[in-house]
Amino acid sequence: MSQAIVFGVLAAIVLGFGLAMVLSKNLVHSAIYMAVTFIGVAGIYLNLSAGFLAAMQILVYVGAISVLMVFGVMLTRRGDIAASNIFNRYKLTGGLMALALFVILGRLIFTSSWNLSSFAVPEDTVSLIADLMMTDFVIPFETAALLLLVALVGAIMVAKGVKNTR
Amino acid sequence: MITLEHYLLLAAALFSIGLFGAVAKKNAVAVLMGIELMLNSVNINLVAFNRFLMPSQLVGHVFAVFVIVVAAAEVAIGLAIVISIYRDKFSTEVDNLDWLKW
Numbered sequence: 001m002s003q004a005i006v007f008g009v010l011a012a013i014v015l016g017f018g019l020a021m022v023l024s025k026n027l028v029h030s031a032i033y034m035a036v037t038f039i040g041v042a043g044i045y046l047n048l049s050a051g052f053l054a055a056m057q058i059l060v061y062v063g064a065i066s067v068l069m070v071f072g073v074m075l076t077r078r079g080d081i082a083a084s085n086i087f088n089r090y091k092l093t094g095g096l097m098a099l100a101l102f103v104i105l106g107r108l109i110f111t112s113s114w115n116l117s118s119f120a121v122p123e124d125t126v127s128l129i130a131d132l133m134m135t136d137f138v139i140p141f142e143t144a145a146l147l148l149l150v151a152l153v154g155a156i157m158v159a160k161g162v163k164n165t166r
Numbered sequence: 167m168i169t170l171e172h173y174l175l176l177a178a179a180l181f182s183i184g185l186f187g188a189v190a191k192k193n194a195v196a197v198l199m200g201i202e203l204m205l206n207s208v209n210i211n212l213v214a215f216n217r218f219l220m221p222s223q224l225v226g227h228v229f230a231v232f233v234i235v236v237a238a239a240e241v242a243i244g245l246a247i248v249i250s251i252y253r254d255k256f257s258t259e260v261d262n263l264d265w266l267k268w
Contacts, residue, residue, distance in 0.1 A: 003167075003168055004167070004168055007168045007172065011172075011176050014176065014180060015176070015179055015180065015183070018180055018183045018184070018203055019183055021187065021199060021203070022183055022184075022186055022187040022190075022191075022200065027193060027195060027196060030196060030199060031199070034199050034202065034203070037203065037206070038206065041180075041206050041209070041210060044173070044176070044210055044213075045210075045213055047168075048173070048213050048214060048217045049217065050213050050216075050217070050227055050230075052227070053209075053213060053227055053230055053231070056231065056234060057209075057234070060234050060237075060238055061202075061206070061234070061237075064238060065202060065237070065238060065241050068241055068242065068245055069195065069198070069199060069202075069241070069245070071245070072195045072198075072245040072248060072249065073195055075249055075252070076195065076248060076249060076252040076258045084193060085191065085192075085193055085196050086191075086192050086193075087190050087191060087192065088190060088191065088192045088259075088260070088261060090189055090190050091190045093189075093190075094185075094186050094189035094190035095186055095190065097185070097186075097189065098182040098183070098185045098186035098189070099182065101178075101181070101182050101185060102178055102179060102181075102182040105174075105178035105181070105182075106175060106178060109171055109174045109175060109178065110171065114170060114218070114219060115219070116170065116218055116219065117218065117219055117220055117221060117222075119220075119221050119222050120221065121217060121221040122221070122222065122224075125224060125227065128224045129224050129227050129228060129231070132223075132224060132225065132228050133228060133231075137228050140232060144232055144235045144236075147235065147236070147239055148235060148238070148239055151238075151239035151240075151242055151243055152242065154243060154246070155242040155243050155245075155246040156246075158243065158246040158247055158250050159245075159246035159249045159250055161250070
């Protein structure tokens, strides 16, 4: 019962602030609503007993990506900030498309059948994730490290520009 | 009792909201925000499937970690491109980024 209340509150936070992020006309407000949505998603992870992922969500999304978004907003804004995040001419079409996708997904969710497992989640998820990452997923792990390095160097080069010294 | 369907419905709703934001917004930074919402909903799906279908193996958690890594790389590159275009065109509206000819 208490789990249902917690889930309801978290779902209301996630969906409400997600909608507020999309519907807000002010881009800075949108970025702040997005951070709150990410915190709600971290709570959903805790509800699913994925503590490590919840901590990572807070660190990476709330701590890094939201701040990066605010920097992106403030480095590129031009004109009136109160009307910085308006809809384009596809507002109606896009809304109908998103609604149709939600209806289709909901129907698929309720008509599918899954073979649910009755096992409980292990207590110590962190060491299990570490085991998986260092054994079965070691090549994707190293590739992800390489991807991050390339992305960081590439982001600096794209944003700062390369001086042609020849 | 909260079942798998509840989490899947929440993720579907969040994905639809993110898609709406990514399709119907003028500002490129807002489009990136919508994409982040969509990636988050996919992560909820991965963790929920892992929790309810096979909780003894944490493969879904590892997948979610990789999705977070790719999302961080994507947003860094995306914002760098937006800032670079802004310096060139003094605009971040996606409708104005139309200099690719066909």
